[in-house]
Amino acid sequence: MPPIRAALCAALASLVLATAAAPSQAQDRNAMREACRPDAARLCPGVKPGGGRILACFKEKAADLSPGCRSALQQAQAQR
Numbered sequence: 001m002p003p004i005r006a007a008l009c010a011a012l013a014s015l016v017l018a019t020a021a022a023p024s025q026a027q028d029r030n031a032m033r034e035a036c037r038p039d040a041a042r043l044c045p046g047v048k049p050g051g052g053r054i055l056a057c058f059k060e061k062a063a064d065l066s067p068g069c070r071s072a073l074q075q076a077q078a079q080r
Contacts, residue, residue: 025079028075028076028079029076031072032069032072032073032075032076035066035068035069035071035072036054036058036065036066036068036069036072036073038066038069039058039064039065039066039069040054040057040058043057043058043061043064043065044057044058044061058073
């Protein structure tokens with residue numbers, strides 16, 4: 001296979017894999033949001049979302065996280 005054709009095939013394969021993973025990542029994000037929403041309201045009431053501020057708050061208060069939120073955060077971290 002000519003080098004340019006091989007490069008195009010590799011790029012296309014990467015694009016297909018990235019696109020296939022996107023819905024799964026979005027579902028994981030939504031599951032984490034649902035599992036951790038009560039924790040954010042309870043533990044970080046004055047923290048504005050965005051910029052990693054909620055996650056920073058969760059790190060500070062890790063001992064107080066609910067089991068469901070802790071599990072969702074661990075699953076999200078394992079997939080990175």
